[in-house]
Amino acid sequence: MKKNIKGFTTRCIHDGELIDYKYKGAVSPLYISTAYDYLEVEDHKYPRYFNTPNQLALSKKISSLENCEKSLIFGSGIAAIFASMFSFLKSGDHVVFQSSLYGGTINLILKEFKKFNIEHSLVESLEIDDYKKEIKSNTKLIYIETPSNPLLQIIDLELVADLAKKNDLISIIDNTFASPINQNPANYGIDIIIHSATKYLGGHSDILAGTISSSKILIDKILESSINYGGNLSEHTVWLLERSIKTLSLRVKAQNTNALKIAEFLNGNENIKSVYYPGLKSHPQHELAKKQMYGFGGMLSFLLKDEKKSDTFTRYLKIIKPAMSLGGVESTITSPSLTSHSKISKEKREKFGISDGLLRFSVGIEDYDDLENDLTKAFQKI
């Protein structure tokens, strides 16, 4: 673990920036070349080798935010997830997964692993002993997501990291929901940290990207395979993502504040059956969240008392937009059963606790009163 002395906002703005030595411009220049001099430049630069100036600069910023030695930037979150696992796996291996994961990750496991003869266990509980029980002689990785999507469950990072270390496994976390501003899993010993940068890192619902952060040793191994998989992000989008991250800390802090207020508002509302938000005292892992997170995040889920009305309710919202995806400055709401988890059977979804009426709310940075009014008006209409 590296020690960071600067605050998050300063690191978001300045770390990894490319200096414009020639014209002294204030922002990183964009180098779009795909062809570089191999005689004069030491490492053979090429975008698919993840080593162009803008990719390296952005990866430094992300490493700084995640307290890791090195990072790689991918063309999507799922490309990062794929590379983080398949760089270490071979036929006959086994992976232990938390069952409450992003739907696309579940789909990747259920559809692709079999083709490569890779086994897996999906652990439904958050208790470390239940993960321990699943470890076999061929287990290579343990993969978690906390807070999880869409139910905001929290698993103990330190216990997972220790279990992995004791059993010689690599631990991987999808840290998308927290963002580096709310949680740094490397501080607890987790080996590999992934983000769908499409969400909070991008923050404006206009970039698709993914990141992996880890130690130099593990990143070099992932890089070796990723050059063959070909999942790097294009230079233009790398540059845009760097710009987006400059406001990451400000955005996420505003989202934390709004989300806590909204969770408290919904929690006391007569139309609501349950609210899932780690910042609420009633959340079963609230104390753990307090211990391992700097803030509780901008994501929450809830169930209406009359679950069948969730679509109608969503249609009555004016500011909060029904939309897939999350983490933008604008508030969005989604039905996981119709979007992120739609490729998973209803039976499996219900097993994971995702009922059809569940609504997932990505709280934006709008003025709080406007969001509360929007919700109140929609409640009055249903």
Ligand SMILES: *Cc1c(COP(=O)(O)O)cnc(C)c1O
């Ligand atoms: C969106 C998302 C992903 C997948 O990322 P893409 O950028 O869509 O490929 C992975 N994990 C979580 C938690 C997500 O929300």
